[in-house]
Amino acid sequence: MTSETARRNFAEQVLPHLDDAYSLARWLCGDATDAEDIVQDACIRALKALEGGAPVERPRAWLLAIVRNAAYSWLGKNRPRAIVLAGGAEEAEAHADALETGGSPSPEATLIETADRAMVAAAIDALPLTFRETLVMREINGLSYRDISEATGAPIGTVMSRLARARALLAQKLGTAP
Amino acid sequence: MTRPNVEDRSLLLHAALDGELDAAGVIEVERLLAADPVLAEEYARLKALRETIRAKAPRERAPDSLRLRMMELAEIKQAPRREAKTARWRDPPSWRSFSAAMAATVVATLGLQHLIVASNAPDAALQAIVSAHMRSQISGQPVDVVSTDRHTVKPWLAGKLPVAAEVVDLAEAGFPLAGGRIDIVAGAGVPTLVYKRRDHLISVTELRAESDETALPRNLAVEGYPVVRWSDNERAYVAVSDLSPTELDAFVTAFRHAVARERGGGAGSGSGN
Numbered sequence: 001m002t003s004e005t006a007r008r009n010f011a012e013q014v015l016p017h018l019d020d021a022y023s024l025a026r027w028l029c030g031d032a033t034d035a036e037d038i039v040q041d042a043c044i045r046a047l048k049a050l051e052g053g054a055p056v057e058r059p060r061a062w063l064l065a066i067v068r069n070a071a072y073s074w075l076g077k078n079r080p081r082a083i084v085l086a087g088g089a090e091e092a093e094a095h096a097d098a099l100e101t102g103g104s105p106s107p108e109a110t111l112i113e114t115a116d117r118a119m120v121a122a123a124i125d126a127l128p129l130t131f132r133e134t135l136v137m138r139e140i141n142g143l144s145y146r147d148i149s150e151a152t153g154a155p156i157g158t159v160m161s162r163l164a165r166a167r168a169l170l171a172q173k174l175g176t177a178p
Numbered sequence: 179m180t181r182p183n184v185e186d187r188s189l190l191l192h193a194a195l196d197g198e199l200d201a202a203g204v205i206e207v208e209r210l211l212a213a214d215p216v217l218a219e220e221y222a223r224l225k226a227l228r229e230t231i232r233a234k235a236p237r238e239r240a241p242d243s244l245r246l247r248m249m250e251l252a253e254i255k256q257a258p259r260r261e262a263k264t265a266r267w268r269d270p271p272s273w274r275s276f277s278a279a280m281a282a283t284v285v286a287t288l289g290l291q292h293l294i295v296a297s298n299a300p301d302a303a304l305q306a307i308v309s310a311h312m313r314s315q316i317s318g319q320p321v322d323v324v325s326t327d328r329h330t331v332k333p334w335l336a337g338k339l340p341v342a343a344e345v346v347d348l349a350e351a352g353f354p355l356a357g358g359r360i361d362i363v364a365g366a367g368v369p370t371l372v373y374k375r376r377d378h379l380i381s382v383t384e385l386r387a388e389s390d391e392t393a394l395p396r397n398l399a400v401e402g403y404p405v406v407r408w409s410d411n412e413r414a415y416v417a418v419s420d421l422s423p424t425e426l427d428a429f430v431t432a433f434r435h436a437v438a439r440e441r442g443g444g445a446g447s448g449s450g451n
Contacts, residue, residue, distance in 0.1 A: 002253055010252040012401055016315050016420060018248065019377060022240035036244050043248045059402035060420065106219070109226035120234040138196065139231045142378065142422045145198050164192050171227050 006050040013059035014046050020060060020141045021067045027136040028071040030125060034078075042070040061147035068133060068151060075129075107175020115174040123173040130154075131166035138163055187217065195224050197424030237377040242318070303363050303385065304407070304416060308400040310361040310370065311381040311418045320379050321357030321372050331358040335369045343369035343384050344413070346436035353380065353429050373429065380419040380429055387414040395430050397423060406430045410438075 014021075021042060025035035045066050056062045115123075124132060130152075137143045137151060148163075149156045187210060193199050194207040211218045314320040323334040328345040335358050336342045347355065353373040360367045361383055370383045387409045395408040404423040407416045408430065417433070419426050 007252050011249075011316070012312065014252075015245070015248065016312055016403075018240040018245055019237060020420075022244065023237045026238060036241065039240065039244060040247065040251075043251055047252055056402070107223060109219075109223045112223065112226045112230050115230055115234065117234045120230060124231075124235060135231075139228065140235060140237050142237075142376075142425065144422050144424070145193075145196065147422075160189050160192060163196075164189055167192070167224060167227055170231075171223055174227070174230065175223065 002047060003051060005053065006047060009050045009056070010043075010047050013050075013056055014043060014063055017060045017063050021063055023140055024064055024067050024133070024136055025071055027124065027140065028068070028129070028133060029074060029079075034074065038070045038074050039067065041074070042067040045070060058147060058150060060141075061143060061150040064137065064141065064143070064147075065151040065153070107171040109175070112171060112175040119174060123170050126173070127166055127169060131162050131169065134159060134162040135166040135170070188220070191217065191221050191224060195221070195228060197422070197428070232376055239377065245318075304398070304400055304405065306363045307361060307370075307381070307383045307416045308403055308405060308418050310359075310363075310383070311379075311403065312401065314359065314372070314381065315379065315420070320359070320381075322359040324357040326355050326357075328355060331355065331371065334358060335360070339367055339369055341369075341386070343371065344437050344440055345371060346433065346440055348373060348429070348432050348436060351428075351432035351436075353432060375419075375421055375425060375429070378419060378421045378425075380417060380421065380426065382415055382417045382433060385414040385416065387412060395427070395434075397427070408434070410434075 018039070021039050022035055025038040025042070026032060029035055029038060042063070046063060049066070050056070124135065127135065133152060134148060134154075137148045138145075143151065145156050145159050148154075148159045152159065154162070190199075190203070190207055190210070194204060199207065211221055323331055325331050325334075326349070328347050332343065332345040335345070338360055343358075345355070345358070349355070353375055356372040356374045356379065358372065359370050361370045362368075363383070363385065368383055368385055370381050373380045373382070393407075393409045393414075395406045398405045398407065400418070403418050403420060404426050405416060405418045406426055407414065409415065415433075417426060417430055419429070421429070
């Protein structure tokens with residue numbers, strides 16, 4: 001049985017951010033229907049947490065942290081390989097270092113601007129999971145560094161370097177002629 | 179002061195792009211960009227990437243069916259029990275009336291909260307404005323009059339309210355007008371303008387200023403939403419959004435400048451100084 005307080009908090013703190021929750025879930029799992037399942041699972045978890053009565057200070061970051069956890073459980077069940085790859089993120093970060101100083105030509109700003117929707121979506125989808133979630137939270141959900149740090153549990157310094165790597169990879173992909 | 183290394187300088191650019199720097203940091207970045215064309219090129223690239231992502235991979239709206247299911251999940255509904263039994267959800271009375279019921283619930287519960295906090299809360303008006311914004315989002319009907327044209331919104335509001343609201347066009351600053359609505363604050367109708375940024379909405383409510391002092395924008399958070407309030411010598415304003423506080427600040431800056439231009443006819447923007 002859901003208490004009146006939990007219900008009210010759900011209406012005030014969860015429902016307004018449903019678009020954000022859905023967008024994040026969609027980018028993490030890659031499918032509209034699965035994203036609905038993930039958001040539903042997250043909402044059930046959120047409601048349960050609100051039942052506990054602890055005040056939520058930053059509702060959007062808090063909800064997206066729950067969505068992220070729900071998405072990770074979903075991925076663990078349905079796409080175990082994606083999670084395994086995410087474990088190697090630190091390694092990928094090291095690789096990206098090489099990429100930045102490597103001999104490849106600098107991506108062109110004007111070329112980046114001409115990328116179409118499908119190209120942008122494919123480039124984001126191709127990012128390693130930890131980079132993708134950081135980028136989506138910043139550019140699509142519009143979270144601050146602090147909120148991303150709270151939602152992903154990573155220190156702000158790590159958030160910043162992941163974001164920089166994610167952008168370098170995207171720019172490389174979109175900004176150099178195929 | 180040591181020169182930041184390449185890695186740090188790159189992170190500094192990202193932080194500048196993301197609005198995460200304080201004034202000193204911004205000055206530092208401007209200095210670096212002016213001195214280093216390679217870095218300036220990198221910054222241009224990052225900006226192009228940002229614009230591209232925002233334009234081509236926008237935030238999506240959650241399907242209404244999902245929204246309804248989640249409301250059902252928390253048993254958020256206003257219908258009395260007997261009605262709930264017959265009309266429930268197999269055959270929803272229509273999204274519109276359902277969301278109206280939902281809005282009523284939120285108003286009722288927030289109303290209760292007001293009673294509790296009104297005595298020591300500095301500002302019940304602020305609460306009312308934020309609730310109106312939340313309600314507009316939940317109901318999916320953020321505006322009473324839909325128009326991107328300020329020359330439509332202004333007369334509409336003027337026809338309903340005793341005072342004329344200032345309606346400015348901010349499309350060039352990246353905040354196109356979505357329309358207007360009337361909110362109820364302290365028992366009276368007040369004009370609220372709704373602007374858009376990507377999929378986010380910004381509500382700006384105009385109130386009669388309590389004094390003719392000019393108050394610079396102040397950032398607050400109400401119910402988890404970033405809120406900015408300010409006033410100039412005639413009117414008080416409250417802006418609320420689910421945008422990040424930095425983007426809301428950018429909006430407020432654009433709005434204030436446009437209003438000052440509008441009032442001063444181009445010359446008298448001095449009131450803000």
